[in-house]
Amino acid sequence: MKPVAKKATPAAIAVLRQATALWPKREKASDGLLPSQAHIKQNPNSDHNTGYAVDLTHDPKNGVDCAVMFKELKRDPRVSYLIFQGVIWSFNNGLSAYKGSNPHMKHLHISIKDGYGWDTYDWFPWVGKPKRWNNLKSKFTKVKAMKKEVPSPKEY
Numbered sequence: 001m002k003p004v005a006k007k008a009t010p011a012a013i014a015v016l017r018q019a020t021a022l023w024p025k026r027e028k029a030s031d032g033l034l035p036s037q038a039h040i041k042q043n044p045n046s047d048h049n050t051g052y053a054v055d056l057t058h059d060p061k062n063g064v065d066c067a068v069m070f071k072e073l074k075r076d077p078r079v080s081y082l083i084f085q086g087v088i089w090s091f092n093n094g095l096s097a098y099k100g101s102n103p104h105m106k107h108l109h110i111s112i113k114d115g116y117g118w119d120t121y122d123w124f125p126w127v128g129k130p131k132r133w134n135n136l137k138s139k140f141t142k143v144k145a146m147k148k149e150v151p152s153p154k155e156y
């Protein structure tokens with residue numbers, strides 16, 4: 001049995017935080033970081049025990065489509081394996097049917113490779129940035145546009 005960590009890794013926590021920043025209305029009912037006592041008993045070698053795993057609630061109505069994430073996150077170098085709706089993808093073995101007791105119908109399970117626990121880089125790079133970031137960006141572009149209106153010396 002893997003010892004149970006007191007805190008999930010920053011990388012795992014970042015998945016949930018970044019998802020909430022992108023989709024503030026998302027459902028969180030099946031979110032998970034550290035395991036419950038029942039979960040530890042049922043699955044003593046789960047990556048949740050070490051804090052290197054995270055469950056993200058499937059909520060396509062509010063933007064969190066775990067089928068899309070399952071596809072996209074295969075490219076993320078931090079991911080060791082993904083489980084969603086009866087399918088498991090692992091970095092080492094690719095796709096196969098998931099035979100565990102919980103078929104993961106309501107959430108995507110993400111296991112993070114050892115050594116990537118502190119990597120909080122953007123987990124959803126294929127999605128536009130949250131509105132707050134867009135605002136900052138548009139302010140920046142405005143300043144750039146204003147500067148453009150001033151003719152450069154060679155245009156005189």
Ligand SMILES: [Zn+2]
Pocket residue numbers: 032048053054055108109110
């Ligand atoms: Zn999980």
